């Protein structure tokens with residue numbers, strides 16, 4: 001056991017600044033967007049396309065799901081490489097040496113292996129779903145597999161700092177799934193469905209049904225997003241002062257501003273355009289015909305509005321990725337206020353030492369807040385300070401050696 005003196009834990013001034021983690025942020029954003037791109041067409045297939053319009057869209061949506069799954073497979077590989085670089089603090093040329101160690105020796109590596117198995121299952125479901133008869137069942141399996149992949153994110157991010165399977169992980173997971181449904185269907189509608197609604201000669205009554213379903217799915221997802229988002233924000237930030245004074249709080253505020261615009265656009269869609277599109281169906285010219293369509297103008301406006309919403313949601317996803325690489329004020333306070341940390345080191349083959357660390361109170365009882373150090377479980381021996389540990393083991397690993 002080594003005792004970490006107080007002064008080498010996170011110091012206030014350095015910990016309050018957001019680190020320059022651009023490549024890692026890009027990797028997280030890529031992975032989150034890939035997840036959204038898979039869940040979007042699946043949710044659209046399962047819940048939004050009415051029976052009468054399936055023929056027109058289902059094959060296209062399935063092909064797109066396959067492409068999105070390929071993107072998620074790529075992002076999963078990138079994530080592993082990114083985390084290996086982040087943990088080993090070595091360059092890309094060293095990655096082949098550290099990667100197997102990260103997979104074998106760290107909690108992240110073990111969770112990543114589960115993700116790999118889930119990806120194989122997801123691909124199996126996708127192949128089965130190429131047969132139209134199995135399409136909907138396969139879409140449900142694929143959705144379930146990708147939802148568990150979403151959990152692998154929550155199990156290796158800030159929520160995992162409170163321990164495995166703890167409430168923050170479930171809240172974060174529900175947030176991520178709801179986010180993926182909302183942003184995913186918005187992306188899918190604006191990229192694939194709206195541009196083809198007219199070409200495919202979908203009758204106005206079916207269009208109206210489709211748009212009503214979209215609006216309902218988005219509303220349910222949004223309720224989930226807002227409730228879980230507020231819970232997480234309270235958990236990580238804790239006070240108005242922290243929201244105002246920390247970099248984490250500032251990024252969260254930017255994200256909330258972007259979300260507010262997207263929500264306002266969603267509300268306009270639901271309360272202005274959707275009722276007008278539905279109303280057009282009951283007019284004599286609207287029922288079951290495409291010759292004269294009084295719902296055309298609101299549909300155009302809805303299409304434009306959803307297009308703009310897509311851009312704001314994309315920006316919010318990037319803001320969320322930045323947030324994941326910052327240190328939440330609550331965690332930071334624990335790290336700064338910490339008096340003693342205990343570390344146990346185990347030498348491993350290949351010049352690696354495995355370090356686990358816990359913060360203890362005056363009675364030597366563990367304080368849960370420092371579990372985050374487990375995420376940075378591999379370091380080359382030569383970079384650890386003699387007889388002690390480096391600062392990057394504390395909190396979320398923001399500070400450098």
Ligand code: HEM
Pocket residue numbers: 032153154157158159172175176179183225226228229230232233234236256259313314316317320321323324328
């Ligand atoms: C009231 C609104 C919202 C609040 C208060 C909120 C707050 C949060 C918080 C505190 C986190 C945890 C970040 C961390 O681990 O440090 C988070 C994660 C996240 N949020 Fe939100 N959020 C909101 C809405 C949204 C919306 C609308 C989107 C979609 C565009 C979104 C996308 C995400 C994503 C992708 C994550 C990362 C989840 C993960 O990978 O584990 N959030 N959010």
